Amino acid sequence: MKENKLIFRVAAEDEGLKLREYLKSKQKLSSRLIKGAAIEGRITVNEKITKLNYVVKHNDEIGFNVAKEEGQNIDPEKMDIEVVYEDIDIIVVNKRPGIVVHPTKSYPNGTLANGLLYYFKEKGENCIVRLVSRLDMDTSGLIMIAKNQFSHMALARDMSNENFEKSYLAIVHGNMKEKQGTINLPIYRTGGDTIKRIVDERGQESVTHFKVVESFNKGDLVELTLETGRTHQIRVHLTHLGHPLYGDSLYGIEDDSDYIERQALHAYKLKFPHPRTGDILNLETDIPEDMKELLDKIKS
Template structure:
């Protein structure tokens, strides 16, 4: 596995300091550059250089993305549904009922515990760097970076139009408008897990489109333009169509499904190393399929 990124200096990039090249040409963060430079993971023609080094034509710049790290998470063996994996990242399909990262309430049994075991079992010396997250009872695709470089790149690129997160939800009732955009600010109340629509909150944008209509609900496809906590759940409830099973935000508890009927089914993003667009998807889980069949 090659952990190094290699670049050759051409005419346009000669005669500038390597710090400027890394920051403005390669779009690396100041934090990443500083750490890599201190650890001598940035070299020119196989020699570690200071960040004021002036690049010359045909210089070979290499950045080693590997660094030895540890994480205070106990590895635990569990089934991991891997959708895509390479040296820089992994995408997994998280089942409902699993917390993504250890908390005071859930110190063990989380996805991060399972991923750390998965990495160690394969001899990969990396920690769990979450790029995306899902609520405990939301299922679907989660993106995890394997090194500092890919985490920095993916977090930066989340603002791009080429980075898309698609969801499917079964909502209560029938929407008058079969497609549209919800642009309402979401505010975190003090000492309350529940978010609300409030002008004091952050701007939040969700695009939606009805996929299939039933007598008592609809299957809706959603795409996030922003990524606030509980965003889809709050937005759908705000327009009078909460997600079925989402009792925190007004969804009916009808004993058909034991959690909110929300699934992160699609993920599209530029690869941090190659810029190639990666497009991944996963099928609806059985409990949401069963709910849809009953509604039909």
């Protein structure tokens, strides 16, 4: 793998800035990232390791090596991982339902993070798992992981960018009265001893855009795009409207196990600017088999 280095060429109008200021204000790197790289000697000017108080000159070549030795207290485990996109900075995978994303007390092993660490190790890449997005255990679909500190910083920074979109497909009970629109209702955690959320004026602003893709006899297939990313946002918003997801054991209104064994929610599309190039990436996955089977069941 080629050296993982960012290269910047100082423009005439930026001459006279200190190296620290140039990297922060012009290249939009975080103070933490800059400081760590400087301490470890990973920043060069014209191929020489340079201190952050150096005053940059027109045409200086700034090198910023994002590769670093690091570890993570997670056991690598062999796992089938469906890679949708991968390069030196990021990996996007299609998560199966029933998989926890990151180890917890209840799920210390068998998580996506365990599988990813094994995958990186097999490829000879010294990466840890830096999650940019997360999904509930029983939600399937696209998850983005940064492969270095720089890409994690850049993606987190750009999440509010209009070119950063996360879209889902859901199958809901009943036919929605409005075929498209925006749900702007605050979401609140009801208490410390529960993970359940509700729509409540005490909560955080939560915005979900929706569009009915197709209507069936016993429900709708709905596309949803998140403007905010609150815990259980889609599930809470749709339940509040009277159209809970099929299979949602936490927010549903009835036992749907005859239809599907998990909430019918799939993160099917990601759109975002690449952290290194700024090019817009559009990634999609097909709706999974259990949700296709559910659609057949609710047609009649």
